[in-house]
Amino acid sequence: MRAIRQYAFGGPEELRLEEEMPDPHPAADEVRIRVESAGVHLLDTMIRQGRGGPRVAPSLPMTPGREVAGVIDEVGADVDPDLLGRRAVADLGAAGGGYAELAPAPSANVHLIPDDLDADSAVAMVGTGRTTMAILELAAPTAGDVVLVTAAAGGVGTLLVQATHSIDATVVGVAGGPDKVALVDRIGADHAIDYTRPGWPDAVREALAGRSVTLALDGVGGEIGRSALELLGVAGRLVMFGSSSGSLTELSAGDLFGRGISVASAVGARILQRPDGTRALERSALQAVTDKRLVPVIGRRFPLAGAADAHLALQSRATTGKTVLRP
Known part of the structure; x- marks a missing residue:
């Protein structure tokens, strides 16, 4: 698969496209998502520099990206096989891995999404929403x-x-x-x-x-x-x-x-530290976009190879709405 890899903390130039990474496979309690859209955050630029928040414990080398949407194309041994082929969005957690064509995700973090909800909007709502x-x-x-x-x-x-x-x-x-x-x-x-x-x-x-x-x-x-x-x-x-x-x-x-x-x-x-975690907030946000009560603004879409450009655009305040990568 193609993926962005980072081997050192620093500027956007540290985000390098690798064309022939081994395909990841899900652990027993995971699914694998064929990524249609990956969210890009200002926090991602901080993680790239070796800084971050309470959820972030980056180790190198790494593939950045904490939110993805796409189609589940492989499931782990302990996961319902009926999820195969379903459209989904997920927060990948601190492990990241979203700036890639394929991304494993904990099955507990997955939300199934309807066919009429585009991947960019789903990614926007599971994190920013x-x-x-x-x-x-x-x-x-x-x-x-x-x-x-x-x-x-x-x-x-x-x-x-x-x-x-x-x-x-x-x-x-x-x-x-x-x-x-x-x-x-x-x-x-x-x-x-x-x-x-x-x-x-x-x-x-x-x-x-x-x-x-x-x-x-x-x-x-x-x-x-x-x-x-x-x-x-x-x-x-x-x-x-x-x-x-x-x-x-x-x-x-x-x-x-x-x-x-x-x-x-x-x-x-x-x-x-919410008693019910963040999942209820994610469900609420996804329901709001499904019901068309909220419509996320997708400002700029970058190809996977443009991850460094996406980071530069965010840091220079040259973006509006949600910024995404389209592997």
């Missing part, structure tokens, strides 16, 4: 909320804009650059603001005409996250789900006690 469901579960937005979404043109951001718009909340989506702002506007934001322009928080205040943000959903952190927090009114809520800027949002005791702002993180330990 799962995170979105965790954010919404914690944030509990209502029709009365004024919601600010940062990085609103990203994979999670586009889903959050759709979800909060669908419950009749007032949605302000902020993103970087005119093309991204146009996308945020198309998917249902009441106000779409360019946060690369000086004074963008004032543009938000002007658009809201005296109303305060009651709920900020922030995956950027840094100065943008801090500005989002400062746009919150008294007793507002900040739910953080990332720090794509490279730093966390700076908080003070005055924010918490002086203004009564509540702050919580929807990812990290909270999502990993």
